[in-house]
Amino acid sequence: MNSPSLQMDDAVYERLNRLCQAGNELTREGRFDAAVTQFNDAWELVPEPKKDWEASTWILTAVGDCYFHLGDFKSARSVLEYAVRCPGGLGNPFIHLRLGQVMLESGEADRAADELMRAYMGAGKDIFAEDDPKYLAFLGTRAQL
Structure with missing residues (x-):
């Protein structure tokens, strides 16, 4: 946590x-590689x-979001796992959503279910609305939604 000092x-x-605003704009344009450069x-x-x-x-x-969209799940996982350890990261529904999606895409179904459930519990099914419905459907095979 940030201390007051x-x-x-x-x-x-x-x-x-x-730099982050430029990265966000590039992300909106679907230019994920260029966005990663700005964020880095x-x-x-x-x-x-x-x-x-x-x-x-x-x-x-x-x-991590950009890497997810680029299909670079290994890099996305590494970055998102670090983000969880930063202030406000643990329990952040979007971070858990992306981490769960990355885990599912990487064949780690149990870990995916855990992370996706954290996202669901934190923000409900709406957090899944902009992504492929397969993620919410997968979670429905693991839990009563």
Whole structure:
């Protein structure tokens, strides 16, 4: 967790935020490789220890989302598992959704069911609405929804 004395330099935060906004725009355009570059540049600006900053949570989540869309499930898993350890990461329905989807795509059905259930419990079935219905259908084979 961020301690009250842990504050990012305003100029660094503004630059980081601009890079993330550019990454978000590229993501909306479906340009996931280019978005990853922007988010990685933002990640480089996060002070050490990186896991202590809320900015790390949203940057890593965005990178993991891009890797998921690119079909790079190994990279997505690594980034999302780190995001879970950052402030607000554990229990974040979107992180658990993407992690569950990555696990399912990687053939880890039990872990996928656990992560997808965390997403479902945190945000309901609506969190699945924009993705392939197979993920919610899979969860329905493992739990009474």
